[in-house]
Amino acid sequence: MDMTSTIQNVVSDAVNFLYNHTVAPETVQVQPTDSDFSGDYTVVVFPFVKAGRKSPDVIGAEIGAFAQEKLPFISGFNVIKGFLNLELSTAYWQAFLADMLTKSDFGRLPRNGRKVMVEYSSPNTNKPLHLGHVRNCLLGSSCSRILEAVGYEVVKVQVINDRGVAICKSMLAWQKWGEGKTPANSGQKGDHLVGDFYVLFEQKSREEYEVWQQTDAARAIYFEKRKPDQSEPAFFKDYKNKWFNDYSTLGAEVRQMLLQWEAGDPETVALWKQMNGWVYAGFDQTYANLGVAFDKLYYESDTYLLGKDIVEEGLGKSVFYRKPDGSVWVNLTDAGHDEKVVLRADGTSVYITQDLGTARMRYRDFGCERMVYVVADEQNYHFAVLFEVLKRLGEPYAEGLHHLSYGLVELPTGRMKTREGTVVDADDLMEEVQRIAREQALERTDNLASEEDLRKIGLGALKFFMIKVNPKKKMIFNPEESVDLQGQTGPYIQYSYVRINGLMQRVAREGIDLAPAAQYLDIQPQEKELLKALHQFPATIQTAANDYDPSHIANYCYALAKSYHRFWHDLSIFQAPNPEARAFRLELSKGVAVALKTGMALLGIDMPEKM
């Protein structure tokens, strides 16, 4: 049993015994003692004041005495303003450190036999991955690792949006102006190549629109349909979609191509496969570089027709209803939402139909009782509706659905826009942070890092920067700050690990005996701080898993590294006053290294050997 539960139980017993009052153990508030006070764990005694009918200080003292008598490892306590601070014995801390060092998987829980699916990344195949995908991937893969660490079997999936108008635009542009260009004959990464044709299409389309705006037909439409006082540019800006659908030659060609694709036209399908193939090869490279992976891919081209059977079923269960025109709806007004269409009058699917079908398909594929969707907060409403509908349909996994909603990544100049060329490309970004890490390393006279270590440092800076903030916060991405290597950063944490790595090499070189560590009695405040932090590691992982929030682990790692740097500065290790102290400090350092490496690995950040 963990320390918090142990203390909760004894306090519950104490209140029952001393004041004849029943308190459920899990409601007892126990927290690590704030570093400004002496003690290791703190119990809040205010809730027992009424039952004890004495002052908080007296009650605290009575519960403290009871706990000290029942639990041999409590060596003392103090009560300050209604807070009972319990102190654990040196023997307890010694045993804790020795025990954690025997476990290579310290902090991780045993398998719980349960399955969870995590969906993340979910790119479109018409352009390369960008900064937004990077945040999504880091959150998704990190959450997967965290859930795995607390015992789940995790199935990582991505939905590939490989069909529709967007990819047809790239295909058409390539067909018209591509001149046979391929990744092989141009040396360009496939996803970038396809993305360039998408941009080219948009450019050609814009040109066509500008020419059209000068025609008599266009001017007639403007004068007929403009709102009062609406300028011509403003009108045509709003009119763009309508124009593309009704008048554009390129628009007609794209729609024709989409129809051919849907009809299974061999030539169109072959081109689609070829260009998507280029994109997948590019994505694989980016994912590998970023350190993320998937167990299963769902292609939208396979799933976009799913969900119609569920609509039929929902009609039978009266969850849905049919309007006179034949379209099918769900009324969620009693849940605070609107009415939503789930099937068009012509019987074709909409976005949510597909998601209903995909959810059930995934459950059949893997039987996960929980499913996590890592999707930006623009889609909060969509997922609220989706989950509500699945609940009403009585799907067995409906209670285990979670939308891991995160804030969009914006630049200091505002939202990224493809059209304005302000999109930060994922590949460029990763290359840039590594370049800066290398540059900074070369400025140091004692540069010891290998190429591989420099890669870890650069990516460590980027990943930590993105994952240290609460996912739901909108993020302003400042490229300069993202590659900071000092302060609250990935490299700061890596540096503490590298320091320990250096110590261990010397231990091995000089054959230093660590056995006397167990005889060390005079634990210093800086050492206690580290022990207390290590003690909290398992609970921190659990909290991160409960909240689907990797930033808890990032903050933990930073705090632990900070404590370690202070310890390093304040206390000599090899010049320790005696062999017991030296051995203990080395063992403690080993423990810190284990927690840091495990914690950072949960964030997808590797530790360099030297830097």
Added chain:
RNA sequence: GGCUCCGUAGCUUAAUGGAUAGAGCAUCUGACUACGGAUCAGAAGGUUAGAGGUUCGAGUCCUCUCGGAGUCACCA
């Protein structure tokens, strides 16, 4: 306009309803001829947007106001 989310130091941020709101950046001042200075110590910087309320206790919960964002498609 309806619904949802957000507002903490100049900037970026932390804080299961608990103690004196904790860090980093930037600014200023310092640090051992000792294990690696990508480090450490210190100074300064806060009416937690504002006003009420609940509570022994509120940055956190409730109500209102102000400011910002997202969303309200038979798009995905």
